[in-house]
Amino acid sequence: MPGSRTLARELRVHRNTVIAAYEQLAGEGWTEPQQARGTFVAHSVPRPPQRPRRNGPSPVGSAGSAGFEVRGADGRSAGTPQGGLRPLSEGAPDVRLAPVGELTRAYRRVLRHGAPDLLAYGHPQGHPRLRAALAELLRSRRAIAADAEHLVVTSGSQMALELAARALLQPGDTVAVEALGYRPAWRVFRQHGAALAAVPLDAGGLDVAALEALAERTALRAVYVTPHHQYPTTVTLSAPRRMALLELARRKRFAIIEDDYDHEFHYEGRPVLPIASADRAGVVLYVGTLAKVLAPGVRLGYLLAPPPLPPILTALRTGIDRQGDHAVECAVADLLERGELQRHVQRARRTYRARRDHGVSVLKRELRGSISFTPPSGGMTLWAEAAVGIDVEAWAQRLQGRGWQVLTGRHYAYDEAVRPNLRLAFASYEEQEFAEAIGQLRAAL
Numbered sequence: 306m307p308g309s310r311t312l313a314r315e316l317r318v319h320r321n322t323v324i325a326a327y328e329q330l331a332g333e334g335w336t337e338p339q340q341a342r343g344t345f346v347a348h349s350v351p352r353p354p355q356r357p358r359r360n361g362p363s364p365v366g367s368a369g370s371a372g373f374e375v376r377g378a379d380g381r382s383a384g385t386p387q388g389g390l391r392p393l394s395e396g397a398p399d400v401r402l403a404p405v406g407e408l409t410r411a412y413r414r415v416l417r418h419g420a421p422d423l424l425a426y427g428h429p430q431g432h433p434r435l436r437a438a439l440a441e442l443l444r445s446r447r448a449i450a451a452d453a454e455h456l457v458v459t460s461g462s463q464m465a466l467e468l469a470a471r472a473l474l475q476p477g478d479t480v481a482v483e484a485l486g487y488r489p490a491w492r493v494f495r496q497h498g499a500a501l502a503a504v505p506l507d508a509g510g511l512d513v514a515a516l517e518a519l520a521e522r523t524a525l526r527a528v529y530v531t532p533h534h535q536y537p538t539t540v541t542l543s544a545p546r547r548m549a550l551l552e553l554a555r556r557k558r559f560a561i562i563e564d565d566y567d568h569e570f571h572y573e574g575r576p577v578l579p580i581a582s583a584d585r586a587g588v589v590l591y592v593g594t595l596a597k598v599l600a601p602g603v604r605l606g607y608l609l610a611p612p613p614l615p616p617i618l619t620a621l622r623t624g625i626d627r628q629g630d631h632a633v634e635c636a637v638a639d640l641l642e643r644g645e646l647q648r649h650v651q652r653a654r655r656t657y658r659a660r661r662d663h664g665v666s667v668l669k670r671e672l673r674g675s676i677s678f679t680p681p682s683g684g685m686t687l688w689a690e691a692a693v694g695i696d697v698e699a700w701a702q703r704l705q706g707r708g709w710q711v712l713t714g715r716h717y718a719y720d721e722a723v724r725p726n727l728r729l730a731f732a733s734y735e736e737q738e739f740a741e742a743i744g745q746l747r748a749a750l
């Protein structure tokens with residue numbers, strides 16, 4: 306290395322700066338100062354392979370892509386809207402209505418009383434206060450004989466599905482799914498090596514007779530269902546089919562993974578009780594989320610499972626994440642204990658019902674003859690069928706040019722075949738906004 310005086314002159318910096326830099330290099334093992342001879346590059350420093358220089362040295366960490374084999378990168382989008390497009394099919398709640406003030410106050414309250422304990426490591430199964438509040442909610446509102454000990458709090462229902470898959474599945478197992486359904490769940494089952502089998506749907510929901518025929522041919526490990534408002538068709542699974550499904554699972558000894566993602570948002574009378582409420586055989590794994598009742602960005606879900614699964618699921622959870630965010634869990638428990646979340650849900654339900662009614666009348670007026678649909682009894686979206694002769698794929702494509710993304714039947718279909726359907730989300734937009742979106746949809750047609 307040049308002498309410190311020489312280098313200081315060359316770089317026009319103070320000599321002490323160079324000395325400090327040399328000391329640091331020596332400290333890190335890059336150089337070896339030798340008494341009275343100067344500073345030398347350490348012998349132990351490996352020589353980088355000689356590569357043709359591009360424009361100057363490349364900065365550290367700029368490789369651009371992984372320097373090793375990457376498996377399982379299927380390259381598909383997870384359904385997030387493409388850049389800049391407004392989603393017209395996403396069944397999300399209107400987060401502008403979320404109870405921000407209540408949540409903020411609850412968070413302050415629980416931290417004020419609960420810190421420092423609340424900030425330490427806690428139980429990976431979920432904070433006992435939230436598990437108790439959720440169990441109470443499931444008992445009082447959904448007629449499920451839920452025990453807080455059998456609940457595992459998760460980061461959204463997605464983690465609940467992941468845990469269920471980890472606990473149940475081995476490569477080669479078969480999981481039955483709805484022929485039109487929720488891809489994020491299918492992806493999880495596939496990631497655990499399951500073979501999926503699609504079961505047809507009709508106006509009564511999942512065709513349980515077809516499932517039975519499948520179960521006679523193939524050993525099923527589980528069936529994944531959305532019985533309340535079937536995703537995406539919004540159909541409610543009929544009572545006889547629920548009973549038949551439970552009986553089939555009991556007889557064939559497979560699990561029913563029941564995803565009850567929007568239970569509260571039913572607009573005609575009371576919500577239909579979950580299959581889990583009638584489970585006497587211990588076959589249902591019940592998946593719930595606070596994505597709709599609170600907000601999807603607050604990552605809270607839960608899994609209710611029969612023994613001996615809860616400690617197994619809890620141990621699996623620690624492999625992903627030591628525990629959830631207990632301060633947030635307690636704040637949400639606080640909202641539930643005070644009934645504030647329930648009051649918010651009542652308000653939101655009234656709003657969404659009015660938006661559904663408005664949406665239905667806008668669609669009937671603007672797209673009469675072009676689409677048909679049954680007004681949904683619940684949920685945040687509507688499942689429309691385009692008239693014969695309309696190319697929904699081209700329609701959706703043209704709508705993109707107008708700044709909106711609508712998803713067609715193909716997007717939800719297990720076989721990915723083109724279907725003449727559109728999913729239209731009414732809950733997350735104000736009436737005026739939805740009317741504008743439908744105006745664009747009509748113009749695109």
Ligand SMILES: Cc1ncc(COP(=O)(O)O)c(C=O)c1O
Binds near residue numbers: 464
């Ligand atoms: C079928 C289904 N399950 C679950 C969820 C909620 O997922 P998460 O709790 O992971 O946000 C949704 C949200 O849209 C859904 O449509």
